[in-house]
Amino acid sequence: MIVWLCPLDVSTYAARGREVDPPRVSCPRCGGPTGPWSGYLRHLRDGEPLLRIFVPRVRCRHCGRTDALLPWFVSPYRWDTVDVIGQALERSAAGEGVRRIAVALGRPETTVREWCRRFGVVAVDLARALLAAAVAAGWSGFELPVAPGPRAVAAVAALASAWTRRRGPVPAWRLAALVTGGAWLAPNTTSPLAPQPASALMARTSRTTPGGDPWRATPPKPLPSGATT
Numbered sequence: 669m670i671v672w673l674c675p676l677d678v679s680t681y682a683a684r685g686r687e688v689d690p691p692r693v694s695c696p697r698c699g700g701p702t703g704p705w706s707g708y709l710r711h712l713r714d715g716e717p718l719l720r721i722f723v724p725r726v727r728c729r730h731c732g733r734t735d736a737l738l739p740w741f742v743s744p745y746r747w748d749t750v751d752v753i754g755q756a757l758e759r760s761a762a763g764e765g766v767r768r769i770a771v772a773l774g775r776p777e778t779t780v781r782e783w784c785r786r787f788g789v790v791a792v793d794l795a796r797a798l799l800a801a802a803v804a805a806g807w808s809g810f811e812l813p814v815a816p817g818p819r820a821v822a823a824v825a826a827l828a829s830a831w832t833r834r835r836g837p838v839p840a841w842r843l844a845a846l847v848t849g850g851a852w853l854a855p856n857t858t859s860p861l862a863p864q865p866a867s868a869l870m871a872r873t874s875r876t877t878p879g880g881d882p883w884r885a886t887p888p889k890p891l892p893s894g895a896t897t
């Protein structure tokens with residue numbers, strides 16, 4: 669799985685069908701060149717209606733590894749966009765109850781509860797990884813909450829503010845998904861966010877295609893975890 673910085677909005681991406689024009693990427697395992705390797709359709713819930721989007725796959729020409737190319741607003745194994753999930757987590761970190769959040773966002777209570785539960789599992793590691801990336805990007809710290817959930821939410825904002833100063837506004841939760849290679853809320857691993865050098869995290873977002881649009885950053889490598897598809 670490779671998360672990439674998709675310049676399209678969600679509805680435009682969905683409307684393109686298979687013509688989503690993902691970037692050329694190198695193999696996360698061996699660095700070799702990759703080529704198109706089919707893809708699959710999946711659901712994505714943003715507003716209404718429920719969308720069906722195409723997720724292209726690539727295959728490494730050297731080692732044969734295949735990876736799905738997920739646009740940064742998609743979270744692996746979850747129907748909802750990272751923006752919607754992020755809103756829920758912000759509300760939860762601010763003390764709002766699951767039932768109220770579910771009503772406000774128009775999502776099932778069980779779904780919101782599962783996001784919050786999972787966020788509780790990853791919050792400490794997520795905050796550490798994102799703050800390291802934010803510092804590497806020039807963020808100078810202020811006092812952060814100590815509780816893991818609010819701290820991770822603050823880390824998402826800190827990283828986004830560092831990015832914004834350099835490159836302009838960015839959807840904060842998509843950026844978190846990008847720098848963590850989609851592992852930010854992975855459902856099926858206990859420790860998807862192993863600590864690693866901040867420079868490695870920021871390197872994922874700092875290169876652009878030659879002569880290209882700065883929004884077409886080189887896609888990040890996924891973190892070493894069991895969460896790859």
Ligand SMILES: [Zn+2]
Binds near residue numbers: 695
């Ligand atoms: Zn390879």
